[in-house]
Amino acid sequence: MSTGIAEAGTTAGRDDRKTAQFIAEKLKPFKANRIESDFAFVRDLLRTPGINQGRPGLAPANLDNPDHESFFFLDGERHRKRRASVAPYFTPKAVLTRYLPLMQRTMDEEIAKFQTKGMARLEDLSLQMTSNITMEVVGLTNSDNAELTRVIRGLMNSNFFLRMPRWAAAVLKPMLMWHYRRERGKLIDKLYNDHIVPAAEARRKEPKNDVISYMVKENYSKQAMVIECQTYAGAGVTATKEFIVLAAWQLFDHPDLRKQFLEGTEAEQVAILEEILRLDPAGNYMYRQSTIEMPTADGNGKINPGDVIAINVREANIDPVAVGERPFEIDPERPKRTKNTGSWMSFGDGPHRCPGAQVALQESRVFLDRLFRVPGIRLVKPPELILAVQTQGYELRGCIVACDKV
Numbered sequence: 001m002s003t004g005i006a007e008a009g010t011t012a013g014r015d016d017r018k019t020a021q022f023i024a025e026k027l028k029p030f031k032a033n034r035i036e037s038d039f040a041f042v043r044d045l046l047r048t049p050g051i052n053q054g055r056p057g058l059a060p061a062n063l064d065n066p067d068h069e070s071f072f073f074l075d076g077e078r079h080r081k082r083r084a085s086v087a088p089y090f091t092p093k094a095v096l097t098r099y100l101p102l103m104q105r106t107m108d109e110e111i112a113k114f115q116t117k118g119m120a121r122l123e124d125l126s127l128q129m130t131s132n133i134t135m136e137v138v139g140l141t142n143s144d145n146a147e148l149t150r151v152i153r154g155l156m157n158s159n160f161f162l163r164m165p166r167w168a169a170a171v172l173k174p175m176l177m178w179h180y181r182r183e184r185g186k187l188i189d190k191l192y193n194d195h196i197v198p199a200a201e202a203r204r205k206e207p208k209n210d211v212i213s214y215m216v217k218e219n220y221s222k223q224a225m226v227i228e229c230q231t232y233a234g235a236g237v238t239a240t241k242e243f244i245v246l247a248a249w250q251l252f253d254h255p256d257l258r259k260q261f262l263e264g265t266e267a268e269q270v271a272i273l274e275e276i277l278r279l280d281p282a283g284n285y286m287y288r289q290s291t292i293e294m295p296t297a298d299g300n301g302k303i304n305p306g307d308v309i310a311i312n313v314r315e316a317n318i319d320p321v322a323v324g325e326r327p328f329e330i331d332p333e334r335p336k337r338t339k340n341t342g343s344w345m346s347f348g349d350g351p352h353r354c355p356g357a358q359v360a361l362q363e364s365r366v367f368l369d370r371l372f373r374v375p376g377i378r379l380v381k382p383p384e385l386i387l388a389v390q391t392q393g394y395e396l397r398g399c400i401v402a403c404d405k406v
Helices: 020-026 039-047 076-090 092-117 122-138 145-156 166-205 211-217 222-253 255-263 266-279 334-338 357-371
Strands: 034-036 051-053 119-121 285-290 308-312 378-381 384-388 393-397 400-402
Touching (some): 020 384, 039 285, 039 308, 076 092, 092 119, 092 122, 122 145, 122 211, 122 222, 145 166, 145 222, 166 211, 166 222, 222 266, 222 378, 222 393, 255 266
Antiparallel strands (some): 051 285, 119 400, 285 308, 378 400, 384 393
């Protein structure tokens, strides 16, 4: 089954995309001066000093105290130093020694419950995996994980203005902003008091190799801790959770690919996942703001200082010049043939490339490897697509899977 659109004029072959048509019809980018999708040009953009992080749909960066702004939204030397400080959380050694055992324990528990009931919602299973791993990375491990996950998701979805037509948001914002601020404030207080504070108190007594310990050491303010935790947790839980469901959907629909995945090495499994992610990236747009002047991809125009650039990740990932023929097909051999990175633009590029990419791929691999080895595993109901404006992508809901009961 495919829900994509094969564009005319390309050697398209089979179209394996699941979300392309839905995103094309439903999602509009935040306000930007330019939209770019040429793969080579986008890669150069993301690697060019002076092309900085953009924040459409978010509050302006707090550069009065940049040390207490999430490093995701810093640039230049400040970003480099802060990124270096968190790099140990995402090394192959950290994945192998800290996160992989937790991934395996989580799946042991979730698969046991699944086999007892014989049926489950796939998004519930993937949420437990991504939440457990993300909270371990951040250090939010001294409170109720399920409640914490609900708070994080509430914050991620709290800006209801983004789900309105732009004209409606413009009209209603003056009247409803008080309600938005009140409800969001309640969630922030809950995140801080019920989850961050207990973790911070524990780390003061016994520091660990996690984000909370770093923030305690650097004496972060309440606001700074909330921003950092929300950013890590939102990205780590939401994007990976949706990708796991999407990848499972693809493997259910392609038995030969599923067989190849289950018989493959770890590297071969990751290659399959990266190719699935190429076609249906969890986030459709990335944003950058230029502080410099540079020519456009075609050389007939220019990007000016102050311009906001929306990078269409999905379109860059199917650029036939970069990915070759049959760009809409899942082909795990594509990176070898084109001598390119398997994740293409799905994790970004340059200094702001997603630091947790390897963690996300590993937890997705472990999850799917265990799921598809469950006796009698079958898809009862495919997921429904829901627009996720805040993350500029999709969410998948109502995917029902079943197995032999034990």
